[in-house]
Amino acid sequence: MAMNIQKLIVRAAGLANTHLLKTHWPLFGTVTYRDGEQWESKHISNLMDNYRVFIKRNGHPNEKLVYIWTAENHKDRDYIHYHYLVWIPNGVLPPRPDTTDKTRKPWWPYGRSNVQKARSPAGYMAKYLAKSDEKLKLKSKARRYSINVRSIVTLDYLKIPSWLAYYCKYGDKIRRVAGWGWVNFTTNRCYDSPYRFTKEGGLLHIGFNDNNDGWTGRCHKALDEFDRWLISVGQKPYRLSYYINPITQYASVEKVPHYSQVSV
Numbered sequence: 001m002a003m004n005i006q007k008l009i010v011r012a013a014g015l016a017n018t019h020l021l022k023t024h025w026p027l028f029g030t031v032t033y034r035d036g037e038q039w040e041s042k043h044i045s046n047l048m049d050n051y052r053v054f055i056k057r058n059g060h061p062n063e064k065l066v067y068i069w070t071a072e073n074h075k076d077r078d079y080i081h082y083h084y085l086v087w088i089p090n091g092v093l094p095p096r097p098d099t100t101d102k103t104r105k106p107w108w109p110y111g112r113s114n115v116q117k118a119r120s121p122a123g124y125m126a127k128y129l130a131k132s133d134e135k136l137k138l139k140s141k142a143r144r145y146s147i148n149v150r151s152i153v154t155l156d157y158l159k160i161p162s163w164l165a166y167y168c169k170y171g172d173k174i175r176r177v178a179g180w181g182w183v184n185f186t187t188n189r190c191y192d193s194p195y196r197f198t199k200e201g202g203l204l205h206i207g208f209n210d211n212n213d214g215w216t217g218r219c220h221k222a223l224d225e226f227d228r229w230l231i232s233v234g235q236k237p238y239r240l241s242y243y244i245n246p247i248t249q250y251a252s253v254e255k256v257p258h259y260s261q262v263s264v
Contacts (some may be wrong), residue, residue: 001049003146006126008158009068012147014122015084016066019152020107024066024087031097032081041142043110044069044082047097048148050107051086052243058092064151068206070142083128085121099244106160107152 031047033039052065069084070134088094095101096115097108118124147158153170160174164182167173174184181192 009070009145009147010122010126012149012153012158013068013125015153015158016087016149017121018069019170020066020087024089026121027086027088027094027115028116028121028124029084029097029113029115031084031108031113032080032111033079037110039142043147044071045085045106048084048086054094055089055092060089060092061072063089065148066152067146067148068125069123069146070125071142072127083125085118085125091214108247161193163194167191186213
């Protein structure tokens with residue numbers, strides 16, 4: 001599994017647990033296949049659906065299930081098994097997926113299950129993701145992971161660098177735009193990385209951007225280019241208003257041009 005995906009899952013687990021800490025408890029589970037059982041992609045999806053229905057029927061009809069699961073190869077068999085996190089509302093105790101009673105069938109009839117309360121959800125996921133670099137043994141296109149935290153945080157937020165997350169909120173729409181750096185389309189603010197990478201003598205050096213010559217100059221250049229483009233299509237020059245903070249290095253703008261219209 002690529003390192004950026006590992007970080008994405010671990011960050012999602014940490015943010016979900018922080019957001020739901022007072023109202024939910026994190027359940028960590030592992031489900032495996034018995035010998036001879038055939039894998040199907042819908043198995044893990046059906047398991048999550050059973051958790052969703054159980055929670056709705058136990059006093060939380062409007063609850064949006066928050067979960068993360070990842071697939072992993074079995075040690076000595078050509079099988080995979082799943083590790084998952086599900087955040088359960090306080091006061092609700094779901095059954096073990098491989099058990100049954102008079103009112104329901106087993107949620108995981110394909111093998112064994114093991115569930116427990118996760119003391120550190122992000123730590124649990126990091127532990128198992130570290131062993132998931134190899135390809136899955138299944139010949140079919142099995143998904144390696146699934147993240148369902150959209151009711152809490154956007155996927156855009158999960159993908160941004162750590163330094164940028166400090167200045168953004170969970171629900172912000174954030175994209176990287178050529179010539180502008182990172183653009184938060186929710187707050188109309190542009191951010192440039194505080195780090196500068198240079199290669200010298202076969203080594204990669206990490207420093208800090210020059211606020212005056214770097215980010216500020218690029219803003220002016222981008223705005224000038226946008227004005228020239230407006231003139232070329234018969235429009236009057238329109239100077240974007242912006243403010244550059246020398247500490248946080250963001251530029252607040254009223255309107256961001258499409259990246260294909262500005263070449264820096």
